[in-house]
Amino acid sequence: MSEPIRVVVTGAAGQIAYSILYMIAKGDVFGPNQPLILHLLDIPLMMGVLEGVVMELADCALPLLVSVVPTDDPAVAFKDVSAAFLVGAMPRKQGMERKDLLAANVTIFKVQGEALDKYARKDVKVLVVGNPANTNALVCSQYAPSIPKENFTAMTRLDQNRAQSQIAAKVGVPVANVSNIIIWGNHSSTQFPDASNAKVVVNGKEVPAPSAVQDDAWLRTYFVETVQKRGAAVIAARKMSSAMSAAKAACDHVRDWFQGTAPGRFVSMGVLSDGSYGTPKDVIFSFPVSISNGKWQIVQGLSVDDFAKERLAITGKELEEERSEAFAVVNA
Numbered sequence: 001m002s003e004p005i006r007v008v009v010t011g012a013a014g015q016i017a018y019s020i021l022y023m024i025a026k027g028d029v030f031g032p033n034q035p036l037i038l039h040l041l042d043i044p045l046m047m048g049v050l051e052g053v054v055m056e057l058a059d060c061a062l063p064l065l066v067s068v069v070p071t072d073d074p075a076v077a078f079k080d081v082s083a084a085f086l087v088g089a090m091p092r093k094q095g096m097e098r099k100d101l102l103a104a105n106v107t108i109f110k111v112q113g114e115a116l117d118k119y120a121r122k123d124v125k126v127l128v129v130g131n132p133a134n135t136n137a138l139v140c141s142q143y144a145p146s147i148p149k150e151n152f153t154a155m156t157r158l159d160q161n162r163a164q165s166q167i168a169a170k171v172g173v174p175v176a177n178v179s180n181i182i183i184w185g186n187h188s189s190t191q192f193p194d195a196s197n198a199k200v201v202v203n204g205k206e207v208p209a210p211s212a213v214q215d216d217a218w219l220r221t222y223f224v225e226t227v228q229k230r231g232a233a234v235i236a237a238r239k240m241s242s243a244m245s246a247a248k249a250a251c252d253h254v255r256d257w258f259q260g261t262a263p264g265r266f267v268s269m270g271v272l273s274d275g276s277y278g279t280p281k282d283v284i285f286s287f288p289v290s291i292s293n294g295k296w297q298i299v300q301g302l303s304v305d306d307f308a309k310e311r312l313a314i315t316g317k318e319l320e321e322e323r324s325e326a327f328a329v330v331n332a
């Protein structure tokens with residue numbers, strides 16, 4: 001067994017955390033040989049609820065979980081952490097867009113960026129889940145200047161998983177047979193879910209997703225819109241936002257970041273844009289990335305047709321607008 005690593009989950013008394021903590025603590029992210037010390041951050045009002053979560057974690061009797069540190073103090077929560085799941089933020093209600101949360105949530109990520117800068121390990125890997133995730137990740141990284149910008153990412157893995165599941169159902173194959181779906185841009189209704197470079201295994205043979213689906217109109221309309229609006233559909237049905245699937249996606253994201261992607265495979269992550277594929281620079285934009293040795297790289301040279309270019313421009317523009325609005329809030 002290796003030495004334990006410290007992992008922080010914010011919003012630890014909330015609904016995503018209720019699923020994510022179990023998944024992390026049983027080894028789904030860092031592997032079956034990596035002991036963990038879990039730091040749980042929430043606001044003072046939620047400390048009673050958090051106590052119950054701590055009791056339940058103990059009652060799970062998980063061999064990898066060395067200890068748990070519940071706290072409402074960012075200085076304690078971020079101390080020496082190797083990985084940070086930044087979940088704690090207000091979720092949207094029915095009828096809202098995620099960017100409507102910007103004014104309420106962006107300040108949380110300023111404070112947590114400052115705390116990461118002061119207290120976390122300099123190689124900490126940060127995943128922002130709290131919405132609007134891309135812009136919150138950008139703000140967080142700006143306030144943590146001593147940590148490399150590439151260590152800040154935003155979650156679009158839930159959108160990727162949703163897209164994968166839609167394609168699998170359409171073709172009639174298990175989800176594991178579908179790979180290399182791309183989510184471009186913002187985790188919002190302007191995102192562009194793109195199956196044009198994806199692969200599907202049909203009858204034992206890997207083929208391009210468009211040939212497996214055989215319905216280009218579906219791929220450009222129903223598929224794109226279903227994934228873009230899936231979060232809202234879950235809220236309409238559950239009266240609460242996605243939680244179990246969000247927790248699973250966060251674990252997938254951080255697992256792949258730490259453990260790498262298989263040769264020829266890529267996943268989607270919101271990362272600092274370098275302008276690849278004509279996107280605006282210096283926003284957190286979701287790209288296809290391959291990962292090895294804990295470092296992600298934007299996959300280059302993929303075909304992007306005019307239909308895709310138009311959609312990349314729309315979601316990129318939204319991210320530029322969110323960036324201006326966010327910095328106006330934090331600098332006010």
Ligand SMILES: NC(=O)C1=CN([C@@H]2O[C@H](COP(=O)(O)OP(=O)(O)OC[C@H]3O[C@@H](n4cnc5c(N)ncnc54)[C@H](O)[C@@H]3O)[C@@H](O)[C@H]2O)C=CC1
Pocket residue numbers: 010011012013014015016017041042043046087088089090091092108128129130131132133155156157158159187241242243246
């Ligand atoms: N990127 C993505 O794909 C997804 C993002 N989300 C977002 O994740 C966030 C959390 O969702 P839920 O867990 O369902 O919400 P929730 O309301 O159940 O839990 C949020 C928790 O965060 C805590 N919190 C608030 N301010 C905090 C602070 N400054 N420090 C630490 N904790 C704080 C709250 O007290 C609460 O316990 C929301 O913003 C939601 O929109 C949800 C699903 C998917």
Ligand SMILES: O=C(O)CCC(=O)C(=O)O
Pocket residue numbers: 091092098131158230231232234235241242
């Ligand atoms: O849709 C939301 O605003 C909350 C949850 C979420 O981001 C999602 O389900 O994709």
